[in-house]
Amino acid sequence: MGSTGMPGSAAVSWSGDGGSAEAEMADVQRRTATGAAVAAVLALLAAGCSTAAGGSGGGSDSGSGRGDAVSAPGMDVGTRIDHALPADILHLPLTDQDGRPTSLAAFKNKVLVVSDIMTLCAETCPLDTANVVQTAQRVEADHAGSDVEFLSITIDPARDTPAQLAAYRRLYSPPPADWQTLTGSPAVVQKLWKYFGVWYQKVPQGKPPAKNWRTGQTLTYDLNHSDEIFFIDGRGHERFVIDGAGHVQPGTVLPPTVRNYLDSEGVNNLEHPDSSSWTVPEGLQTVGWLLGRPLPTGQKSS
Template identity: 65%
Template sequence: MLSRRARIPGEPATKAARWTSRLGVATVAVALAALTAGCGSGGGAGSSGVPAPSSSVGTQIDGAIPADISHLPVTDQDGRQTDLAAFRGKVLMISDSMTLCQETCPLDTANLVQTAHAVDQAHEGADVEFLTITVDPERDTPAQLAAYRRQYAPTPANWEALTGTSADVAKLWKYFGVWYQKVPEGSPPAKNWRTGQPLTYDIDHADEIFFLDSRDNERFVINGAAHVAAGTRLPATMQGFLDSDGLRNLQQPQDGSWTVSDALQTLGWLLQRTIGPPSGS
């Protein structure tokens, strides 16, 4: 599908410009954090204790999510309306995804769920929420999202799959800098793994993982296809749905692919508590 390390062909220049701005904010934030630490300020991510992930893992940012983004209405897999503001007070790990992706999303979700299990086993689940937000709201209805979550059983209680109107989803992802566009479906078309109906289009998209702190500030972004390590459960239905690119991503992860350990390190930094891998991994 798409390499998250490289600029996507046809991707609007506005996304590149947005990343330039975000990197500028990150540079200032890192400098301020260093000054604050030098003055003996304690507590909070990055001040002491668990260190921030290195730049080889992702990009450190420090920016408050604006109210119009925090309060954008989204709908969960049970048909209930919510928004990002509803999770304030928790650290968030957010993945852009789609349930009918055949290349990267099933792998990202497998890592996200494995991360959630590790957080729960470390008794930190009450302080962390995992959100999978679609880039395909037309097909990712609550029923489709609910079926997707059930594939990844046992389903973490602190993992929500979210959809919304096309306009609201577009506004959300425009803010976070996630590019996506509808493209023709291949021939012969794949079939929806839930309904068996032939797909009529596909969506090219950039895949990124976003981390927000408990005060609703964006703090870290990870880019790169997921590296699903041995011991991480990928549901048989979703593995069977992978196309040739997806199987290649599974069997031969690219350099720089993100791991469960990368996510746990980032969450541990935001919580300032070390989180180990899930038992059995």
């Protein structure tokens, strides 16, 4: 059993390993450009309207509206938007790690933190997952877990079965109750991630080929993909997007199976994160903004 990742802790450790590519890339670029333009306009409007609106406008219109107003995360963190998710996206049939049917709509009135994952990724997904789990643990420790759900949804449904996802989740022992790992049919997963603008493409497996850390089966393909974290408010509106892999807090000890599965690129990403990497305090700030009340980030105010 590892650390619970309480606010302000210096380190966290886990044990108990118990369309076409071109079209999808164009969609990513379109969404990024649109989001950046909207964010720029909103930033200008906020300068003149924040006082009259009673704060940043994040928590007050998120569906919870509790507590003090919290400043929205800056444009240096991600892209601020406000898009209502279509009904067909909200009701896409998904399956959780226990084989139970679910959907985004099943979490109505909750703040959702949605991330794309692949349990057999050796470069970036483990870092994103480490940050997602730490953020979820801190939200849970602040007694806000009933208002927030962290959903890590696969881009690799052929291999990320419920059994694989359940084993992946158990690596982060004890997994926070407000963190779920989800899959769906290939068609559902493709539709979901195409809407959100996550790009992924099947490529040949490297040589020598890696093996599934759970089954020992030799892998026959890999997936190149983008990394994003999507924040959805209680009304079902997409409100904030963070691009890039996680900047894992110094001193964090990844689960042994995950750490050993990293390839050379993954180790470099862990030890030398670039400027686009996102942090747990940034995730907590964004969640707090949508909840309408601050969450302890473990950082001193500037």
